[in-house]
Amino acid sequence: DAKTTQPNSMESNEEEPVHLPCNHSTISGTDYIHWYRQLPSQGPEYVIHGLTSNVNNRMASLAIAEDRKSSTLILHRATLRDAAVYYCILRGDFGNEKLTFGTGTRLTIIP
């Protein structure tokens, strides 16, 4: 499986934007870039995913590098409820669809 590399932890002030980086230099052409987050004592929650183009939804934006070897999850205005572990995961297409979690980034929001 192609691997991802994320910083172990990050801090951000409340109501400021947060940029969470992810490196995936061995990504294949059919791998989708998925982001999930996990709040304490809960199952992971889908955040966003994309293939080549940047993506936006109500939770966040995903910026994908042109060579697809890295991506950035953008939380436009962090709140205390965004404190979680964020996982960047590559997910293959048909036949290799399982999600393999890395260590993720623990995001702390400072009031």
Next chain:
Amino acid sequence: GAVVSQHPSRVICKSGTSVKIECRSLDFQATTMFWYRQFPKQSLMLMATSNEGSKATYEQGVEKDKFLINHASLTLSTLTVTSAHPEDSSFYICSAKTSRGGNEKLFFGSGTQLSVL
């Protein structure tokens, strides 16, 4: 969005007993379900993949006779931890998807905290 219900949320049992965890997709049919376990302050580890009506595929190092998975319908998968021991104490999480392809997002249950005394 789609909802995955996992039950029970917490279970405490004696060593040697078996524990069954249920995972249901409430408003969609799940062709594939995944089971994970997570130890404190660690990431999720994939245990097995189950497709409705067929045998589960276990990840390397996961004992299939220890962790029995049944995916008898498109809305229900169960994980049974047989003859549980203290080292099986962990947070177990299921997830489900509606169709094949990496473009599909996964929906996760809220997890089951298993404590074996």
